[in-house]
Amino acid sequence: MSRRLAISIARAVGLMTLIAAAAAGATPPASRTPPATRPITPLPAAQVAYLTSCGGCHGIEGVSAPGAVPTLQGLTGSFLCTREGRDFLIRLPDVALTPLSDRMLTEVMNFVVFDIGAPVAGGRPARPYTVAEVARLRRGPLTDTGLTAYRNRVVAGLAARCTVPPALHVYAARVTIAR
Amino acid sequence: MKRLGVDNWGERLTRRLAGQLSRRSALARLGAILVAAPAFPLLPVQRARAADASNATDFSRQAQTNDDTACNYWRYCGIDGNLCACCGGSTHSCPPGSQPSPTSWIGSCINPADQRSYLIAYRDCCGASICNKCSCLNTDHAMPIYRPQANNHIIWCIGTNTFEYHCSMAALVGLAE
Numbered sequence: 001m002s003r004r005l006a007i008s009i010a011r012a013v014g015l016m017t018l019i020a021a022a023a024a025g026a027t028p029p030a031s032r033t034p035p036a037t038r039p040i041t042p043l044p045a046a047q048v049a050y051l052t053s054c055g056g057c058h059g060i061e062g063v064s065a066p067g068a069v070p071t072l073q074g075l076t077g078s079f080l081c082t083r084e085g086r087d088f089l090i091r092l093p094d095v096a097l098t099p100l101s102d103r104m105l106t107e108v109m110n111f112v113v114f115d116i117g118a119p120v121a122g123g124r125p126a127r128p129y130t131v132a133e134v135a136r137l138r139r140g141p142l143t144d145t146g147l148t149a150y151r152n153r154v155v156a157g158l159a160a161r162c163t164v165p166p167a168l169h170v171y172a173a174r175v176t177i178a179r
Numbered sequence: 180m181k182r183l184g185v186d187n188w189g190e191r192l193t194r195r196l197a198g199q200l201s202r203r204s205a206l207a208r209l210g211a212i213l214v215a216a217p218a219f220p221l222l223p224v225q226r227a228r229a230a231d232a233s234n235a236t237d238f239s240r241q242a243q244t245n246d247d248t249a250c251n252y253w254r255y256c257g258i259d260g261n262l263c264a265c266c267g268g269s270t271h272s273c274p275p276g277s278q279p280s281p282t283s284w285i286g287s288c289i290n291p292a293d294q295r296s297y298l299i300a301y302r303d304c305c306g307a308s309i310c311n312k313c314s315c316l317n318t319d320h321a322m323p324i325y326r327p328q329a330n331n332h333i334i335w336c337i338g339t340n341t342f343e344y345h346c347s348m349a350a351l352v353g354l355a356e
Contacts, residue, residue, distance in 0.1 A: 043298070052286070065337060069281075
């Protein structure tokens with residue numbers, strides 16, 4: 001390396017240090033404020049979508065107000081036991097008509113079924129939902145069906161083929177509200 | 180063939196540079212410029228746009244992180260009601276004599292300290308008469324009543340023994356992105 005080039009590089013490095021210092025001084029104060037919270041890992045996208053689309057009522061971990069809102073924790077996986085049960089979850093009106101893309105809804109429902117509610121033994125093997133399957137099923141939402149009666153039939157079908165948790169038989173008990 | 184003015188000008192410039200500069204010097208300077216350029220602060224307009232995160236809202240630009248009894252505290256970006264922090268409770272605990280509702284609606288707010296989006300559960304405290312202090316109405320991510328899952332005007336006491344509204348909390352659920 002020629003001496004002249006070495007000097008040029010040394011100058012350039014010195015100049016850059018100065019510039020970097022000036023730039024740091026010119027940065028808006030907001031970005032220099034230390035974060036108020038410790039660095040935490042962002043939640044997976046499917047869990048964020050679950051929380052903002054479902055978790056308010058159903059609970060952050062799938063349990064909220066048994067009786068008023070169906071419990072998901074430990075129960076939703078049972079529906080994969082039969083074809084009818086598997087289809088039922090996607091055709092529920094607030095699942096089928098939710099403003100999420102087919103792909104995100106698929107991820108959310110796999111989270112609801114496998115992470116929040118464990119699949120049970122017996123019946124059909126618990127395969128994850130596919131995007132194509134969810135896209136097809138959500139076109140037939142259960143909007144003109146007596147939902148409680150329909151659910152009771154689906155659950156009876158599940159109980160006939162798999163060992164389901166007793167709590168699955170309780171959909172939404174009568175809610176008494178004193179205003 | 181007649182030469183264009185630009186050609187002549189370009190030739191003069193190139194010849195002058197070639198006569199005055201060594202190749203190595205030119206390369207060294209060009210390299211220094213290339214390496215140093217990103218360190219220069221951008222023009223003010225560009226800086227302002229960069230500081231204004233794409234998901235910023237009118238609320239988040241005015242929000243603060245110090246006083247949770249003020250309506251512009253960052254977690255209150257979608258709250259509608261009386262702040263529990265003004266009523267003897269906090270952003271995540273109910274005042275004595277009231278009970279937290281198991282149901283809530285979950286929105287998200289930007290923390291001005293790190294410009295990241297956090298999930299916030301707007302959970303009401305129920306079972307005591309209305310607190311009536313620090314009444315706030317912010318609407319980030321809140322939806323009209325025909326989308327009740329994300330409506331902040333509902334009395335979110337579903338699942339408690341009573342629908343008597345006392346105040347609203349804004350509990351941190353997690354980091355969204």
